[in-house]
Amino acid sequence: MSNNGTKGDVVLMKGNEAIAHAAVRYGCDGYFGYPITPQSEVLETLEALMPWETTGMVVLQAESELASINMVYAGAATGKAVFTSSSSPGISLMQEGISYIAAGELPALIVNVMRGGPGLGTIHPSQSDYFQATKGGGHGDYHLIVLAPKSVQEMADFVGLGFDLAFKYRTPAMILVDGMVGQMMEKVVLPPQRPRRTDEEVLEQCPWAATGDADKRGRNNIITTLELDSHVMEKNNERFQETYRRIEANEVRYEEYMTDDAEWLMVAFGSMARISQAAIHTAREAGIKVGLLRPITLWPFPYERISELSRQVKGILVPEMNAGQMIEDVRLATEGRVPVKHCGRMGGIIPSPSEVLTALNSLIEVK
Amino acid sequence: MNREDIVKPENKVVSRPRLLNDNVMHYCPGCGHGVVHKLVAEVIDEMGLDKTGAVAIAPVGCAVFAYNYIDVDWIEAAHGRAPAVATAVKRLWPKKLVFTYQGDGDLSAIGTGEAIHAANRGENIAIIFINNGIYGMTGGQMSPTTLEGMKTSTTPYGRRVDLNGYPLAITDIFAQLDGTCYVTRQAVNDAAAVRKTKNAIKKAFQNSMDGLGTSVVEVVSQCNSGWKMSPVKSNEWLVEHMEAKYPLGDLKNNTPKK
Numbered sequence: 001m002s003n004n005g006t007k008g009d010v011v012l013m014k015g016n017e018a019i020a021h022a023a024v025r026y027g028c029d030g031y032f033g034y035p036i037t038p039q040s041e042v043l044e045t046l047e048a049l050m051p052w053e054t055t056g057m058v059v060l061q062a063e064s065e066l067a068s069i070n071m072v073y074a075g076a077a078t079g080k081a082v083f084t085s086s087s088s089p090g091i092s093l094m095q096e097g098i099s100y101i102a103a104g105e106l107p108a109l110i111v112n113v114m115r116g117g118p119g120l121g122t123i124h125p126s127q128s129d130y131f132q133a134t135k136g137g138g139h140g141d142y143h144l145i146v147l148a149p150k151s152v153q154e155m156a157d158f159v160g161l162g163f164d165l166a167f168k169y170r171t172p173a174m175i176l177v178d179g180m181v182g183q184m185m186e187k188v189v190l191p192p193q194r195p196r197r198t199d200e201e202v203l204e205q206c207p208w209a210a211t212g213d214a215d216k217r218g219r220n221n222i223i224t225t226l227e228l229d230s231h232v233m234e235k236n237n238e239r240f241q242e243t244y245r246r247i248e249a250n251e252v253r254y255e256e257y258m259t260d261d262a263e264w265l266m267v268a269f270g271s272m273a274r275i276s277q278a279a280i281h282t283a284r285e286a287g288i289k290v291g292l293l294r295p296i297t298l299w300p301f302p303y304e305r306i307s308e309l310s311r312q313v314k315g316i317l318v319p320e321m322n323a324g325q326m327i328e329d330v331r332l333a334t335e336g337r338v339p340v341k342h343c344g345r346m347g348g349i350i351p352s353p354s355e356v357l358t359a360l361n362s363l364i365e366v367k
Numbered sequence: 368m369n370r371e372d373i374v375k376p377e378n379k380v381v382s383r384p385r386l387l388n389d390n391v392m393h394y395c396p397g398c399g400h401g402v403v404h405k406l407v408a409e410v411i412d413e414m415g416l417d418k419t420g421a422v423a424i425a426p427v428g429c430a431v432f433a434y435n436y437i438d439v440d441w442i443e444a445a446h447g448r449a450p451a452v453a454t455a456v457k458r459l460w461p462k463k464l465v466f467t468y469q470g471d472g473d474l475s476a477i478g479t480g481e482a483i484h485a486a487n488r489g490e491n492i493a494i495i496f497i498n499n500g501i502y503g504m505t506g507g508q509m510s511p512t513t514l515e516g517m518k519t520s521t522t523p524y525g526r527r528v529d530l531n532g533y534p535l536a537i538t539d540i541f542a543q544l545d546g547t548c549y550v551t552r553q554a555v556n557d558a559a560a561v562r563k564t565k566n567a568i569k570k571a572f573q574n575s576m577d578g579l580g581t582s583v584v585e586v587v588s589q590c591n592s593g594w595k596m597s598p599v600k601s602n603e604w605l606v607e608h609m610e611a612k613y614p615l616g617d618l619k620n621n622t623p624k625k
């Protein structure tokens with residue numbers, strides 16, 4: 001393990017390690033996880049940091065992802081800031097529990113360091129869980145807030161952001177990242193250490209939580225996702241949807257690069273955004289005016305901004321490490337105004353900048 | 368004439384436990400769940416555990432609505448996952464009483480993994496395990512604890528071990544795990560059994576508070592609807608058949624005598 005990263009230090013570490021350090025420093029109350037490549041460093045780093053001796057954070061290696069996610073459901077139900085991490089097959093196993101967390105209107109953080117699928121697949125980087133993360137994944141009408149870091153710094157930063165958003169809207173948030181960002185080492189400035197909330201602060205902040213204080217509170221709190229009366233269940237759903245509309249209105253995040261004068265646009269997230277950026281440099285040298293929009297929140301998705309840009313550019317390239325998933329949202333945003341083309345590799349292969357450039361050139365030629 | 372005219376303080380011999388809510392129970396008449404609920408409510412009250420705080424974990428099964436009846440904080444778990452839920456709650460709130468309440472489908476079929484591992488880790492929780500040998504809630508299908516030859520909606524000609532395997536005495540396994548401190552099998556078919564079950568629940572809850580490890584209280588119970596018997600007949604059948612396969616008594620008691 002790299003470095004303890006004391007306050008204000010610039011340290012060198014893996015994205016997965018940054019997640020662990022940032023969680024402890026955020027004042028996270030608990031982590032529950034099960035090993036799977038390429039994200040086991042999260043659990044390993046936490047076990048090595050022994051935060052139960054410093055901040056009092058609970059760390060537990062569970063017997064499965066099924067157990068981990070239900071432990072997260074439990075911690076969240078008691079108002080604690082808890083999270084889990086896994087990679088694609090493990091995240092699939094968690095889907096029932098994630099649906100329960102959404103239906104229970106509970107704040108929690110789930111990290112998916114994606115590997116190539118389907119099935120047991122490969123341990124190499126991929127972005128093929130985009131559909132699963134942004135379109136539901138588990139059963140029922142729900143959404144996760146999905147954050148897509150592109151660097152080790154953002155891995156660290158999005159832990160706090162994810163928890164803050166999850167608590168603000170009482171809904172689960174996910175960090176969706178390809179295995180490359182999880183595994184690569186970069187410089188990172190870790191956030192300062194915050195104390196964990198006291199139990200009293202948890203009670204005050206989460207008056208709805210099942211903390212075991214029915215007597216003190218004067219009423220008991222019940223966290224349940226069951227409602228046999230369909231009319232009430234429909235009302236519950238309407239409340240969930242209202243939350244999702246508020247999130248869509250307030251929390252869309254994205255970054256733009258060289259879009260001011262762009263005649264062509266790339267839309268890419270995570271590692272693919274950085275690879276695309278390299279391709280953009282070469283293209284610009286050759287006189288092609290191309291820019292990049294990088295969605296930071298994959299849900300809510302920056303439909304509006306992409307729609308605007310689709311009135312400015314002649315065509316859009318969507319480089320992804322999958323068969324073409326986010327491209328569907330880009331197409332929705334452009335409403336057929338300009339050609340939208342996929343470029344990508346599957347199964348754990350990372351496209352090179354030159355492959356992206358070739359795809360851009362063929363888009364321009366066809367046009 | 369209303370209830371107050373009949374039940375006067377001077378002629379009242381037994382009353383609803385303080386922590387048992389005055390809600391109409393959805394359980395079938397003769398079902399064991401209601402009796403165990405009453406015992407749990409009494410024990411929490413008598414031990415003052417509602418004052419120090421309790422978080423109960425409800426299963427998926429007929430007892431899913433336990434949270435409507437006992438006046439403590441509840442978390443309703445996904446089917447079988449109650450011990451994982453209880454694990455996290457107890458670790459995050461170590462001073463609270465944390466217990467699960469689970470049926471035999473919930474605990475010994477879909478949730479075997481979570482139950483065994485929570486107990487093996489010696490989580491300081493109590494598991495109340497209602498074994499009625501059938502899936503009550505979904506309409507009487509076979510469970511792992513269904514007896515050989517027993518008719519259910521998915522074993523209409525009786526459970527055959529060659530097709531369905533053997534009845535699972537999962538509590539015997541709990542007794543073998545180093546993480547458990549107290550493992551017992553009780554029943555609620557008559558007054559004496561009910562009293563013993565109450566004592567067992569008390570001991571299990573005390574162990575959870577004292578941090579001695581996992582306690583498991585199996586309650587061999589009646590599902591007269593699933594068994595398609597009258598309440599009286601199911602009580603007799605329980606003694607004759609269920610207790611033959613699942614004999615009552617302590618399987619492990621490592622707890623210091625108080």
Ligand SMILES: Cc1ncc(C[n+]2csc(CCOP(=O)(O)OP(=O)(O)O)c2C)c(N)n1
Nearest residue numbers: 427428429446470471472473501502503504
């Ligand atoms: C994942 C999942 N699978 C199946 C079900 C359907 N289901 C609900 S209750 C139940 C069986 C409950 O039986 P048991 O635990 O024995 O409790 P009882 O109703 O007998 O008290 C099943 C299979 C479900 N709710 N969730």
Ligand code: SF4
Nearest residue numbers: 394395398429503590
């Ligand atoms: S179906 Fe069986 S377990 Fe369920 S309430 Fe009725 S008797 Fe009890």
